[in-house]
Amino acid sequence: MEELLQQLAGKLGIATRFSDGGLVRKDYEVDDAVVRYIAERLGYKAGNRGEVEKSLADFEKRRWQQTLENIYVVEQGKLQFDAVVPAEQAQSFFALQIENKDTGIRSEVAFEVHPTDETYTIGKTIYVKLLVAITNELPVGYYNLTFTVADKTYKSTLAVAPCRCYENPALADGKIWGYALQLYSLRSERNWGVGDFTDLGNFIRMCARCGADIIGLNPLNVLVHSFPENASPYSSISRLFLNPIYIDVEAVPEFKPEDLSEIADKIAELRQSELIDYAEVYPLKISVLEKLYGRFMADRGSDRRNEFRAFVEAQGDDLHKLALFQTLYDIKSTYIWGGWTAWEDEFQNPNSPAVRKFAEEYADRIRFFKYLQFEADRQFKQASAVVAECGLKVGLYRDLAVGVGKDSAELWSDNDLFIRDVGAGAPPDAFFPAGQKWCLGAFNPYVLKERCYEPFIKILRANMNAAGALRIDHVMGLMRLYIIPDNGDAGTYVMYNFKDMLNIVAIESCRNKCQIVGESIGNVPEGFLETLAEKNIYALSVLWAERKDAGWGDFNAPGEYPEKAFMSVGTHDMAPLRMWWFGYDIELMHSLGLMDEAAKNDTYHKREIDRWKLLSALDANGCWPEDNLRKDNYIYGQGYPEGIEEAVHRFAAKTASKVFLAQLEDILHVEKMQNLPGTDKEHPNWRRKLPVTLEKLEGDIAYIRNIQAIRRER
Known part of the structure; x- marks a missing residue:
């Protein structure tokens, strides 16, 4: 790669080479075309040498001609930031004032200004970098910062972490x-074929009765409603709002028993099915909710209408654009396939005259989607209130997906916030030699910082709502994401301001009293996990991965597990114990073509060894009675x-990890x-x-035995 392009990539945070993170690390050189493509999507042309030279100069000009950055994210005890001024102003009069964004209280602060040796010349002007150090302490939070140099005033945001x-x-x-x-998986004698918020409240009560203090949940965010069979909770259309499929229709205040008269048999059928039929459940719920919405709108003077107006006002433009997007999707999906990027040009911009006209024409339908969010929020709050009512120590442990689908409301409503014409994914590794395309949007790191990280802060707050803990999916995304151009298969990493992102997480964690957990399966940079630990971000620990010899040897003993971790036997992406x-x-993988015959036979052989090693670990740690230890019969x-489930759960409960999460599937x-x-x-x-309804779960013998096994150890 030519030196100038490499320089530009370095300044923009585009990796020109990377390692795959495998046992024997393999290095990859990034193709020039990929670097040029991504640089242009970040706002810097790089098609030829001349464009690269100009982009390098433009980058430096932007950096040195901006007195203050839009935001400074600093830690308590290290309250300092950089400012840039012409050299002749380096000894000028300076003043510094801050205003607490929550209270509006303004105050002067004690500070010192120190010129540095860093300078840059543009034309005839020499610019110098100043180090501004605030010498008194500030509480955690966000501040408007006003910095005066001579007779000029500059503004920024100061985030204190x-x-x-x-x-x-x-x-x-x-x-x-x-x-x-997995909330959707709850089977009950009253739901409509999918777990709902009433089930969640009842499940929390059951947890309290058996001594559990935490409930981990799948992401609860809203999905594409027009295609309910696209059910992955990790591909939402907005991470700010809830999935209305979890609404308990019969708990909506406008509901009347006669609303069931024509659909009772259908509900019973959906309730009895082995699999969730999203294509039937969601339309059925929506059809009844539309009727309830009509009653709601007819009751003009009620307290509930006032609460709805307050909710809509509080959620503001984010809610409006989600509801507008959903309404557009309803209309467009009837004759256009391919998502919002296939819509007519005038409908791809949420602020276009055509979209404004559409919003006026379909105002009632837009209001209906807002009503769904209003009711989902009310029911989720009711369910989460059971945590305090029952005294669970942590309560709900929510899950924040790494991104949203490219066909999402987040991208449609604010396309400039995301890197265009690319998708997030994963680089090649031993399991996926061609890499992975997740088809998720990726924040533009420069636009995100220009916006003072506000979109990221909103997402954190929405998902910390009613949560005692939050799992950040693919937590490496706080540092870097693997970005793949839409027109190709190879990509590279784009860096984010890791320190800023981490400190923003810390601010919101403390303000919301929410424990943070980082999911770090994949290509983990050196030193990354240590940095998370220093920030008190807990790790995820999975029994199948806690083994010696880089995951292939004996199972680690309980005392060898990381202490600051949320431990489980497996995950939603892994086979339950019996399977x-x-x-x-x-x-299954062989039958679907995910594994050839040779790999299948090799994996079967390794599984035999793993069965032996698991039983040996259970025996060595006092979790498996000797009279049951007939290994030769079992390993084949x-x-x-x-x-064995009770033995494995005893073993897991014994581990040093602070939190153990049992999976009902096991x-x-x-x-x-x-x-x-x-x-x-x-x-x-x-x-x-x-396989068991919520109402019968506490009487299930397997359930009882496993809970007893867990409680023997913690």
Whole structure:
């Protein structure tokens, strides 16, 4: 790669080479064309040497001709920032005032200004960088900053972060346990074929009765309603709002018992099905909710109408654009396939005259979608209030997806915020030699900072709502994302301001009293996990990965597990214990073409060894009775060891990790996966219901035995 292009890439945070993070690290050189493509999407032309030279000069000019950056994110105890002024003003009169954005209180602050040795010449002007140090302490939060140089005033935002993220007192003082729950999978005798917010409230009460203190949830964000079968909770259209499919229709205040007269049989059918039929459940719920909305609109003077108006006003333009997008999607999807990027040009801009006219014409339908969010928010708050009512120490542990689909309301409503014509994914590795295309949008790091990180802050707040803990999916995305041009298969990493992003997370964590957990499966940069630990971001620990010899050796003993971690046996992307034991996951992947015959046989052989090693670990740590230890019978799949779930859960509960999350799929002997990575229509992802209803769960013998096993150890 030519030196000038490499310089530009370095300044823009575009990687020109990277490693895959495997056991034997493989290095990749990034093609020049990929770097040029991404540089242009970040606002810097790089098609030829002349354009690269100009972009380098423009980058420096923007950097040196801006007295203050839009935002400075600093830590308590390190309250300092850079300012740039012409050299002749370096010894001028300076003044500094801050205003707390929450309280509006303004105050002068003690500060010092120190010229640095860094200078840059543009034309005849020499610019010098100043170091401005605030010498008194400031509380955590956001401030308007006014900096006066001679007779000129400049404004910025100052974000003051704590040194560490919030830590729940229950975790500081001891260990807890709870459940990892896919809310949609809850089967009950009253829901409409998919778990809902009433089920969630009842599940929380059940957790409290058995001593659990935390409930991990799948992402709850709104999905594309026009195609309900696209059910992945990790591909939402907006991370700011909830999925209305979780509304309990019968709990809506406008509901009347006679609303069930013509659909009771259909509801019973959906309730009994093994898999969730989203294509039937969602339209059925919407059809009744439309009727309830009509009653709601007819009751003009009610307190509920006033609450609705207050909700709509509080959610502002974000809610309006989501509802507008959903209404457009309803209309357009009837005759245009391909999402909003296939719509007519005038409808791809939310601020166009055509869209404004559409909004006037379909105002009532837009209001209906706002009503859905209003009711979803009300019911979620009611369910989450049960946490405090029952005294759970942490409560809800929510999940924030790494991105949104490119066909999302987030991208449509604010396309400039995202890098255009690219998608986020993963680089090549041993499991995916061609890499992975996630088809997710990626924030433009420069626009995000220009906006003072406000879009990111909103997303954090929305997902910390009612949460005692938050899982950040693909937490490496705070530092970098692998970006793939739409017109190709190869990509590279684009860097974010990791320090800023991490400190913003810390601010919101402390303000919302929300424990942060980072999911770090994949290509992890050197030193990254150590940085998270210093910031008090907990790790995720999975039994199947906690092994010696880089994941292939013996299982780690309970005392060897990381202390500051949320531990589980598996994840939603892995086979439940019983499925794993018999190797049904191997057979499934082979049948779908995800594994050839040689790989299948090799994996079966490794699984036999793993079964032996698992039983040995259980035995060595006092979790497996000796009279049950007939390993020779079990490792070849000739039987299923009675009580192995209880033994595994005892082992997990013994680990040093502060939090253990049990999966109901393991407890209830489920033999099928919730999600099989690398598949879409080939496998019923995100549709699997639990085999036991919520009402009968506490009487289920497998459930009782497993809870007893867990409670023996924590």
